[in-house]
Amino acid sequence: MDDPLIVVALLLVAASATAAVAVRDPARQALVLAVLGTVLAVLFTVLQAPDVALSQLAVGSALTPLLIMLSVRKVRRPQRKKEAER
Amino acid sequence: MSVFPYLVAAWVFLVGCYGLVTSRNLIHAVGCLAVCQSSTYVLLLAVGYRDGATAPVFSDLKPGSRPVVDPVVQALALTDVVVGATVTAVLLALVLQISKLHGTVDPDELSELRG
């Protein structure tokens, strides 16, 4: 456990996970989750798990943000319509 | 120092749970659940790590030339990352249904609706 690289990666994961919870707006949270995915992939690489890191990169960098952003758009749309009618 | 990675995994899990409980938006809650999920990967891979070792992938490595980390936990985490994303999709689909039926995604407003 004397590897500073592992400590830095772990701290980055802890920090971005905390930020992902603290950011309350779903669209902004999706941005933090994208960064969390990238940081997790780096941590997995440092822990010598390149297969898991590839998985995390493939899922975390584009797929999860796309799913969340599409849901946000769908949930927000009726509200926008109401505002337009006003 | 030899428990620090485990403590980080525990912290990430607890933070995710805190977010789930206090969330005012179901989409945000699903995001917090994704944070909880990622803590399990950190824990699994930390358990399988070995000091000074490298990945047990022998396409560019002579078998036996360097110590390798535990592949079993990696195989567990790998499949779960992808399957977890599709489960997130199901949860988001449920949130969309709730939003269509009730016009809100705030869990507190939803429990008021139920009466």
Added chain:
Amino acid sequence: MNGWTVAATATLAAGVGTAAWGVATGPLRRRVVAQNLSTSLACPALLLLSEGYDRPSYVDLALLLALLGPVGTLVFARLLAEELAADPPHAWGLTYAVAGFGAAVVIAVCVAAGPSRALVKLLVVGTLLIGGNLTASRALSGGFAGSRRG
């Protein structure tokens, strides 16, 4: 630890750490730029790690991040187009600095790899990394006209 992993540690701590801070706070225009830069900083870090661990097969990670990182940024550029059109990001200086850093890392790793098949892959990663970074920044600052929907 060797020189490569020390450089990777510095990139992660200074670069990705700052990006993580930037994405968690501030106005939206800063957050999207920080998200874009986090992938374009993590990709050189992965290249440095691959060299530091002496595992050429780890370059696949950098390749995937160079490909999918900009795709992730395009997701945000596209689906947040309206909010971004009202308050577009202006961070070209920072973007070019990060692109230059990425280019420097790719060149350093290429020199270390020497002429071989691995070199071709590294050059592909470098092209995708810098092209993707710049295109994603372009997309954020008005790449989408922000039509009503579509």
Added chain:
Amino acid sequence: MTRRTRLLVAALGGTGLAVLLVAACFDLPRFGGAHHPYGDRVVRASLARHTANTIASVNFDQRAFDTLGEMSILFASVLGTVVLLRQTRDEHRAAPEPEQVALPVRRFALLVLPVAVVTGLYVIAHGQLSPGGGFQGGVVVATALHLLYLGADYRALERIRPVGSYEIADALAASAYLVLGLAGLVAGTAFLANFLPYGTFNTLSSGGTVPLLNAAIGMEVACAVVVLLARFLDQAVEIEKGGEK
């Protein structure tokens, strides 16, 4: 239960959980320790089966039955999403207006799309050798196709993506995995056991059934993600509440 009592209960439970978790952390084997009995055995078994990527050997050979379980979760969640997000009677489809995309962004998307698809296929094909495999490559291929939505517009994506055939391909890939497992029974070994010759170490055809199961999973994941995203895109872009216009 009011919000306050709920938070109080959660705080109580959370504190208890935190104490237990931290106590458990100190009882785990030391981080970075050298004692990994299962890992050592798995690596030996994988080398005996001529599979260079030990993780692929665990997933698709030594513990292929686990992967069958994971695959059924994947299949079930796609099924669930398709059922949840179908078009209901009080909704109608509105054709989306095409998005104006800046030229460099459009060019980049159309240029990267084939590169990303080829990279995804490469990741699937080399699953038994270098890091990667069906799970990762499948997601990359599926994400790459959606560059058409991000860089061009939704109708361009719809043209190359007949969702029906992807649903069929998804089911076919899932059954291919099962059939390969049953082939083991026919060959006289066990369900999902490796029955093909192991081949030369570190070549594309090494590992017996590993590359085949890998390809089945790759196809399954790619089709599953395409179908999932298709449903979400339908909801977010096309389907609107209100009767037929």
